[in-house]
Amino acid sequence: MRTAKLTGAALLAAGLLGPGASGAAGPAAVRSEAAAAAPQPTADLAGGCEDRTAQPSSNESGPKVQQIRRRGMLVVGVDQNSYHWGYRNPQTGRIEGFDIDLARAVAKAILGDPDKVTYLTVPTARRIEAIKSGQVDLIARTMTITCERWQDTAFSAPYFSSGQRLVVPKAAKVTGIEQGLRGRRACVADQSSSQAVLRQNPYGTAEVKVVENQLDCLVLMQLGQVDATLTDTVLAAAQVAQDPTVEQAGEPIATAHMGIAMKKEDTDLVARVNQVLVDYRANGGWRASYDHWLAASMGADPAEYLK
Amino acid sequence: MAAPVQTGDVAPRPLPSAPQRALAQLRRTVDTAPGRLRTAGILLTVLVLAFGTLAAWQVIGRARAADQVVSHSQPLSQNAAEIYRSLADADATAASAFLLAGDAPQSVRDRYRADLDTAARLLTESAARTGSSDAQQWVTALNRQLPQYAGLVETAGADNRQGLPLGGAYLRYASAQLQESMLPAAQRLAAAEAGRLDGDYAAAGSFPWAALVLGGLALAALVRCQQLLFRRTNRVFNPGLLGATAAVLAAVLWLAAGSLSVHSDLTDSRQRGALPLRTLDQARIEALQSHTAENLDLVARGASDTYTERWAAITGSLAGPPPADGSAGGSSAGDGSTRAGGGTLGRARTAAPGEADAALVRAQSLFTTWEARHRAAAKSNEQGDYEAALRTTVGTGGDSAEGAFTALDQQLAQAATAERTAFERSAKGTDGVLYSVAAGAAFLAVLAAAGVVRGLGRRLAEYR
Known part of the structure; x- marks a missing residue:
C-alpha cells in the first residue's frame, strides 16, 4: 500500500x-x-x-x-x-x-x-x-x-x-557534475549530505568551502569566491529562483x-x-x-x- | 702659545714629554692667585650655563610631548576609538534597517549613513595625521574594506526588498566581514594610537632629573667658591656670587615646582580623562555588539544559534555575569536588576568624574530595561511569534529593546563628553607651563652666569 x-x-x-x-x-x-x-x-x-x-x-x-x-x-x-x-x-x-x-x-x-x-x-x-x-x-x-x-x-x-544537484554561474557553461567540479572551488553546507557526497567522491575539486547555510554558498558564488555549489535539488531550484544568472547543471544524484x-x-x-x-x-x-x-x-x- | 718660552726655560732639566711640559706650564700659570680665580670663574660660568641649557632643553622636550598629548595623540587615540565605534554602530544599524525593511524610518537610514561617513572621515584624518606606520597600515586596510562592506549591505537590502531570503545571507556575510576583519583592524589601530598616547604621557610627565642634578652641582660649586674666597679675603659677602647662587637656587626650585605641577596635571588628565574614556569606549562597543547580536538573531530567522550565544557572552562582559539560572526563564525577567553588576559598565564608573558617573548609573539601569525587553522578545520568538519579537526588538516606539539601547548609548555618550572635558581641563595648558618653566630656568641661569663674572671680576681687578 x-x-x-x-x-x-x-x-x-x-x-x-x-x-x-x-x-x-x-x-x-x-x-x-x-x-x-x-x-x-x-x-x-x-x-x-x-x-x-x-x-x-x-x-x-x-x-x-x-x-x-x-x-x-x-x-x-x-x-x-x-x-x-x-x-x-x-x-x-x-x-x-x-x-x-x-x-x-x-x-x-x-x-x-x-x-x-x-x-x-x-x-x-x-x-x-x-x-x-x-x-x-x-x-x-x-x-x-x-x-x-x-x-x-x-x-x-x-x-x-529530491536528490543532490550542482548550481553554477551560467557563464561557466557547465554541462555535467564532473566538468563543473574538476579543478574548481566548490561550496557545500556544513553537516550536509552534499558535504558527505564530496567527501566520498571529490570529483577532482580544487577546494571545498564549507559554510553554515547553503544560501551562504550563493553569496560566495555571486562574489566570485567559489565556482560551484552542491546542494539538495529543491534548494538548488530555490537558488536559481533567487539569482537568474546561475543555473542547475548535470543530472541530480543521490535520490x-x-x-x-x-x-x-x-x-x-x-x-x-x-x-x-x-x-x-x-x-x-x-x-x-x-x-x-x-x-x-x-x-x-x-x-x-x-x- | 707657551711652547717657545718653554723650550728656552727648561733646558737643564731631565726631558719631560711635551704634554707633561704643557701641564706644568699650565699649573704655573694657574697656580697663582689670579690664575686660580680666573679658572674658577670659567668653570662656574660654564657649569651655570650648562645647567640652564640642559634644563631648557629637557623641559622643552616635555612641553612638546605634552602638546602632543593634547593636540595629537589623545585626539588620534579618540579618533581610532570612534572609528571602531562607528563601524560597530553601522553593523547594528544595518541589521535594524534590514529587519524593518520598507518600514525603516528615515532616522535609522540616516544613522547608518552617518556612521559610514564618520568612519570614512576619521580614517582620512588618521591617515593624514598619524606618524605611526603601524597605524597607517590598519587605516589602509580599513579604507579598502569600508566600501566593500557598504556594497554588501546594499545588496542585502536590495535582495530583501525583493523578498529573497538571500538578503539575510548577504547581511550575515557583511556582518561577518565587519566583525572578523574590519573591527580587528580598527582595534589594532586603536591599540597603536593608545600606545603612542601612553608614550607621550610618559615623556611629558617624566621629571628632568639630569637638569636638577646639574643645578645641584652648580649650587654646591658656587657655595664652595664663596667659602674659599671668604677664607682668603675675609670678606663675608661677594654680591655677584651671592646673586648667582640665589638665581641658580631659584631656577632649581622653579624647575622642580613646575615639573611637579605638570606631572600632577597630566596624571590627573590620564586617570580622570584618558583611562576612564578607554573603559567607556569599551562599554559603548560592547553595548553595540550586544545590539548587533540580538538583531542578527532575528535576521538569521532561526538558522543559527550563534547570535544567542554571542548576546550572552557580550552582555556578560558588559554588565557582569548573569545571576544563577533561576531568572533565565522569560517572565520573571521584567523586574529587576538581576545582575550582580561589575563588568565593563561597573569598571567605567571607577574613576569617572561626577557627571559621567551619574550618566553611567542611568546607563546601568537602562541596561536592566533593555535586557528585560530582550528576554521578552526572545520568548516571543521561541513561541513562534516572530512579529512580536520583531516589534519588541526593533520597534520604533520607545518601548523596544532598540529604544532602551539607544537611550543607554546616549547616556554613555554623555559620560564620554564629561570625561573628555575632564581630560582637557587637566591636560590643556601643561605645555604652556612647561615652556615658561624652560624660559624661566634659562633666564635665571644667564643671570647667574652674569653674577659669577661680575663677582670674580672684582676680585681679579684687585690684583692689577
Whole structure:
C-alpha cells in the first residue's frame, strides 16, 4: 500500500530545505548518498524505510490528535530561509511556501482552520530534538526520510522526491557534475549530505568551502569566491529562483524523499497526516501549491518529483 | 702659545714629554692667585650655563610631548576609538534597517549613513595625521574594506526588498566581514594610537632629573667658591656670587615646582580623562555588539544559534555575569536588576568624574530595561511569534529593546563628553607651563652666569 500511496500521490514536495535538508542527513544518509554519488543517480537514499509509516486514517480519536484539537493550535517546526518552501516574506511579514501550505492543509483537516498554526523556527541541527521533546507536533521543513532518522522519529509518507544537484554561474557553461567540479572551488553546507557526497567522491575539486547555510554558498558564488555549489535539488531550484544568472547543471544524484516528521509514539497523528496527504493530492492541493511556488523554478511538470 | 718660552726655560732639566711640559706650564700659570680665580670663574660660568641649557632643553622636550598629548595623540587615540565605534554602530544599524525593511524610518537610514561617513572621515584624518606606520597600515586596510562592506549591505537590502531570503545571507556575510576583519583592524589601530598616547604621557610627565642634578652641582660649586674666597679675603659677602647662587637656587626650585605641577596635571588628565574614556569606549562597543547580536538573531530567522550565544557572552562582559539560572526563564525577567553588576559598565564608573558617573548609573539601569525587553522578545520568538519579537526588538516606539539601547548609548555618550572635558581641563595648558618653566630656568641661569663674572671680576681687578 505504501507503494500505491507513493506512486499515486506521493509527493509532494518539499524538500529539502535549506540548510537543513542537507544539514540533517545523518551518517547513514551520508553513506547512501555517497555511494550514489557516482554515476547511478537512482540509488535510493531512504533505503526502503519509507514504508515504515502508518496506514492513512481519518480516525481522530487518538491521544495526540485529541490533544491538538483541545489546544486548538497545531505547532509546526519550519524553516524561514528556504525560498518558496518555508520563508518569511519581508514584504508581508508572513511565513510562506510549499511546506507551509502543507502545514496549513494538516491544520485545516484536524482543526477546520488553516490559520490555526503556530510556526516555530527550528534550526536544522535541532529538528530531531524538537520532535522528541514534544516542542512541536510535526516538522514540515524539507526533511529527508532516512532509515537512520527512523530510529528517532516517525515520518509520513513521502511528499516530494529530491536528490543532490550542482548550481553554477551560467557563464561557466557547465554541462555535467564532473566538468563543473574538476579543478574548481566548490561550496557545500556544513553537516550536509552534499558535504558527505564530496567527501566520498571529490570529483577532482580544487577546494571545498564549507559554510553554515547553503544560501551562504550563493553569496560566495555571486562574489566570485567559489565556482560551484552542491546542494539538495529543491534548494538548488530555490537558488536559481533567487539569482537568474546561475543555473542547475548535470543530472541530480543521490535520490531521496522528503516527509513530514513526527514523534514516534504519535502513531495516530502519523496515520491522520498520511490521510491528509492522500486527500491533498487527490483534491488538487498539492498541484496547486506546486504551480504557485515551484513550477517557475522546477518545471511545469511535477511528475519527476512524484516518483 | 707657551711652547717657545718653554723650550728656552727648561733646558737643564731631565726631558719631560711635551704634554707633561704643557701641564706644568699650565699649573704655573694657574697656580697663582689670579690664575686660580680666573679658572674658577670659567668653570662656574660654564657649569651655570650648562645647567640652564640642559634644563631648557629637557623641559622643552616635555612641553612638546605634552602638546602632543593634547593636540595629537589623545585626539588620534579618540579618533581610532570612534572609528571602531562607528563601524560597530553601522553593523547594528544595518541589521535594524534590514529587519524593518520598507518600514525603516528615515532616522535609522540616516544613522547608518552617518556612521559610514564618520568612519570614512576619521580614517582620512588618521591617515593624514598619524606618524605611526603601524597605524597607517590598519587605516589602509580599513579604507579598502569600508566600501566593500557598504556594497554588501546594499545588496542585502536590495535582495530583501525583493523578498529573497538571500538578503539575510548577504547581511550575515557583511556582518561577518565587519566583525572578523574590519573591527580587528580598527582595534589594532586603536591599540597603536593608545600606545603612542601612553608614550607621550610618559615623556611629558617624566621629571628632568639630569637638569636638577646639574643645578645641584652648580649650587654646591658656587657655595664652595664663596667659602674659599671668604677664607682668603675675609670678606663675608661677594654680591655677584651671592646673586648667582640665589638665581641658580631659584631656577632649581622653579624647575622642580613646575615639573611637579605638570606631572600632577597630566596624571590627573590620564586617570580622570584618558583611562576612564578607554573603559567607556569599551562599554559603548560592547553595548553595540550586544545590539548587533540580538538583531542578527532575528535576521538569521532561526538558522543559527550563534547570535544567542554571542548576546550572552557580550552582555556578560558588559554588565557582569548573569545571576544563577533561576531568572533565565522569560517572565520573571521584567523586574529587576538581576545582575550582580561589575563588568565593563561597573569598571567605567571607577574613576569617572561626577557627571559621567551619574550618566553611567542611568546607563546601568537602562541596561536592566533593555535586557528585560530582550528576554521578552526572545520568548516571543521561541513561541513562534516572530512579529512580536520583531516589534519588541526593533520597534520604533520607545518601548523596544532598540529604544532602551539607544537611550543607554546616549547616556554613555554623555559620560564620554564629561570625561573628555575632564581630560582637557587637566591636560590643556601643561605645555604652556612647561615652556615658561624652560624660559624661566634659562633666564635665571644667564643671570647667574652674569653674577659669577661680575663677582670674580672684582676680585681679579684687585690684583692689577
